[in-house]
Amino acid sequence: MAATSAHPSTTATPPPARDDAYERKLRARGRRGRLDVKLSPYLYISPFFVLFLITGLFPLGFTAWIATRNWNTLTGDGGVAVCGAVCDSTDPSIFANFQWVFQQSAFWDALRNSFSIFLISTIPQLIVALVLAVILDANLKAKTFWRMGVLLPYVVAPSAAAIIFSQIFSDRMGLVNTALNWIGIGAIPWHASTFWSHIAIATIVNFRWTGYNTLIFLAAMQAIPRDVFEAAVVDGAGRFRQFFSVTIPMLRPTLIFVILTSTIGGLQIFDEPRMFTEGTSGYGGSNNQFLTVSLYLWDLGFNKTTIGQPNMGRSAAVAWLLFLIVVVFAIVNYLLTQRIASSGGKPRTKKKSAKKVSA
Amino acid sequence: MNQVSVAALRQYGGNGVANAAARRRKQSVTSEGRRPGWVSYAILTAVILISIVPLYYAVSIASQDSTATQFGARAMIPGSSLWRNLSTAFGLIEFWRAFGGTVLVSTVCAASTVLFSTLAGYSFSKLRFRGRGPLLLFVIGTMAIPTQLAVVPLYIMIGKWMGLFGSLWAIVIPGLVTAFGVFWMTQYLEGALPYELIEAARMDGASMIRTFWAVALPAARPAAAMLFLFTFVAQWTNFFWPMLILGPNTNSFLTVAAAALKGARFTDYTLVMSGVILTAFPLVVLFFFMGRQLVSGIMAGAVKG
Numbered sequence: 168m169a170a171t172s173a174h175p176s177t178t179a180t181p182p183p184a185r186d187d188a189y190e191r192k193l194r195a196r197g198r199r200g201r202l203d204v205k206l207s208p209y210l211y212i213s214p215f216f217v218l219f220l221i222t223g224l225f226p227l228g229f230t231a232w233i234a235t236r237n238w239n240t241l242t243g244d245g246g247v248a249v250c251g252a253v254c255d256s257t258d259p260s261i262f263a264n265f266q267w268v269f270q271q272s273a274f275w276d277a278l279r280n281s282f283s284i285f286l287i288s289t290i291p292q293l294i295v296a297l298v299l300a301v302i303l304d305a306n307l308k309a310k311t312f313w314r315m316g317v318l319l320p321y322v323v324a325p326s327a328a329a330i331i332f333s334q335i336f337s338d339r340m341g342l343v344n345t346a347l348n349w350i351g352i353g354a355i356p357w358h359a360s361t362f363w364s365h366i367a368i369a370t371i372v373n374f375r376w377t378g379y380n381t382l383i384f385l386a387a388m389q390a391i392p393r394d395v396f397e398a399a400v401v402d403g404a405g406r407f408r409q410f411f412s413v414t415i416p417m418l419r420p421t422l423i424f425v426i427l428t429s430t431i432g433g434l435q436i437f438d439e440p441r442m443f444t445e446g447t448s449g450y451g452g453s454n455n456q457f458l459t460v461s462l463y464l465w466d467l468g469f470n471k472t473t474i475g476q477p478n479m480g481r482s483a484a485v486a487w488l489l490f491l492i493v494v495v496f497a498i499v500n501y502l503l504t505q506r507i508a509s510s511g512g513k514p515r516t517k518k519k520s521a522k523k524v525s526a
Numbered sequence: 527m528n529q530v531s532v533a534a535l536r537q538y539g540g541n542g543v544a545n546a547a548a549r550r551r552k553q554s555v556t557s558e559g560r561r562p563g564w565v566s567y568a569i570l571t572a573v574i575l576i577s578i579v580p581l582y583y584a585v586s587i588a589s590q591d592s593t594a595t596q597f598g599a600r601a602m603i604p605g606s607s608l609w610r611n612l613s614t615a616f617g618l619i620e621f622w623r624a625f626g627g628t629v630l631v632s633t634v635c636a637a638s639t640v641l642f643s644t645l646a647g648y649s650f651s652k653l654r655f656r657g658r659g660p661l662l663l664f665v666i667g668t669m670a671i672p673t674q675l676a677v678v679p680l681y682i683m684i685g686k687w688m689g690l691f692g693s694l695w696a697i698v699i700p701g702l703v704t705a706f707g708v709f710w711m712t713q714y715l716e717g718a719l720p721y722e723l724i725e726a727a728r729m730d731g732a733s734m735i736r737t738f739w740a741v742a743l744p745a746a747r748p749a750a751a752m753l754f755l756f757t758f759v760a761q762w763t764n765f766f767w768p769m770l771i772l773g774p775n776t777n778s779f780l781t782v783a784a785a786a787l788k789g790a791r792f793t794d795y796t797l798v799m800s801g802v803i804l805t806a807f808p809l810v811v812l813f814f815f816m817g818r819q820l821v822s823g824i825m826a827g828a829v830k831g
Contacts, residue, residue, distance in 0.1 A: 200733075203733055203734045204734060205655075207649075207653065207734035207735065208649045208653040208654070208655035208658075209649075209655060211645040211646055211648060211649035211653070211738070212645070212646040212649045212650065212661065212708075214642040214645065214646070214703065215642050215643070215645075215646045215665070215703045215705075215708050216661075218642070218702050218703045219668065219703065219705070221683075221699075222676065222680065222699060222700040222702075223668060223671065223676065223705075224668075225679070225683075226675070226676035226678075226679035226680055226683070227671065227675060227676065229679035229682075229683075230675055230676065230678055230679050233678055233679060233682075240681075299569075299570075299573065302562070302566045302569055302570060303570070305561070305562040305566060306561060306562065307562055307566065307567075307570075311818055311821065313570050313574075314821045315813075315817040315818065315820075315821055316570065316573075316574040316577075317570070317573060317574065317577070318813075318817060318820060318821055318824070319574070319577055319578070319810070319813060319817070320577045321759070321820070322759055322762075322763070322806075322809040322810055322812070322813045322820075323581070323763075323806045323809070323810070324762065324763035324764075324765060324780075324781045324805060324806060324809075325763065325765065326763075326765040326781045326784070326785055327763075327781065327784055327802045327805045327806045328580065328806075330784065330785075330788055330798060330799075330802050331580045331581075331583065331584045331799070331802060332580060334583070334584075334587065334596075334597070334795060334799070335580060335583060337596055339596055340596045340597070341596070342583060342601075342602070374577060374580065378573075378577070379824060382821060382824040382825055383824060383825075385825065386824070386825035386826070389825075435673070435674050437674070437765075437766045438765045438766060441765075441785075442785060442788070461674055461766070464674065464677075465766075465770070468677075468678055468681075469681070469770055479678050479681075479682070482678050483678045483679075486674060486675050486677070486678055487675070489674065489675065490671070490675045
């Protein structure tokens, strides 16, 4: 009721009674006003929650349901899933799709590739972004120009960038291999090799996100109070010492945020490997060199053209596995970052305070 | 900052402190005031050049006179057929249809995300109601759910139940709101909209929704503009879901049209790259006008987030 009493039309001093009609009008307005105050907050958040219910929450549960079914994309629900010959079982089971997926070597290849590409892209990207942020965090001339410059690739769609980079990293005579031939190193199988294709795809990811993360780090650096640096200087810290003992620990919340979003995005990578394929060599490479979990999900549910396929049940099972992996990895990364980022600052202050107590 | 002379520091703090301070003062104490050397400019120039090379290479391949699947380094030298190749690709992807579709989807999603996020953000940040805390926590929690988890059921729901397979509305529906948008506007309005303004409007007899239109929405403008821009870019560069739900109707969305062109004309990369250029460059052009806002948007979000 506290909120209601704040409503002006109910607490305002009673107006001089002129006639009944006026009073009735006012009273009606008061009732409506009270309802207005009570319901409006819910009304305002309801579009988000209704839409999220339809496009987010319901699909979450629905995916879990589909994952237990033998659900053909074209003909629909075909009853409880059966694993079949792959795991010597003709019994319907709600875990059959998961069992089937676990028997596929392609799934494990995809899992390995997703992790590998995620690691190869995230780690160097964050290091470079940190370095660039330090460079930008200075009294540069034409600040906005440099900041816009590093952000430019962000507006290029990953699927489009992947088509360009597929040419640049072309195995036979791409730009990079031609250059490598000139300086006598020799061509690198950017598409054919597992490792090198991961490097190439990671480059596409870094192309788009390095500048973006640089700006996030830069903003966080500029938010660090300057007297913290001054204190470090008085303690005799050089530029490098300041970076590792002041900047990094002070960036902790930002580091955690960036690493979490990179994890959630990185493990789902689809556009880049999908469009990295050369010509008609299919998706994910001839030996699944760069087949990712998302590509595999798409292939199972939407791409397979043989009889009995595509199978949305199996696709949904992969989607749920991907979800669990992302959640587990996000938690692991969160804990790791807390550890790493705090080791610069916390133990030292502990030591210091301990000294003070003993003194 | 209070400037203690280096000599005074030498007296009280010893040589080490004084030297450090002198060194630091030469660099000027705050890192904001640090005078960068030519190395900084060289590194930044190199980074920007590296990120422009792929775009240049795409344009250069698109301008080649002879068709090929591989061009190697000779494509670093532009040919003279850029307009011819572009106009061929222009026709193949039915550019105006794909462009119009992309603009439509991006605009509708951005406008709706901004409106609904501002409404919810206003409610979460400035209005009191039962369940506010848990509901806001729920919104933040949903930001971690991978979008791809939902593609299988969305394909069934939107494509089959609603019968929107191949339609642009199928792309729009999942993009109407984002949890990030709600979180972003809540954060912003928390600090940008004083309670006094809301109360003043209420005192004047404004209804709740009128208060929102007259007070909250104008206060939310800067953050709303940034949210619009980010949602616009996110939808424009969207690929996975549009590719799934458009099916054979590839030419109604730019990224999907370019991908389809690659599949259809893989023997002629002058055309494939022309398609890529037609997809990517409208946004690059927009970037020259709106890049400044994008930069400040990312930086504003980072400090609060």
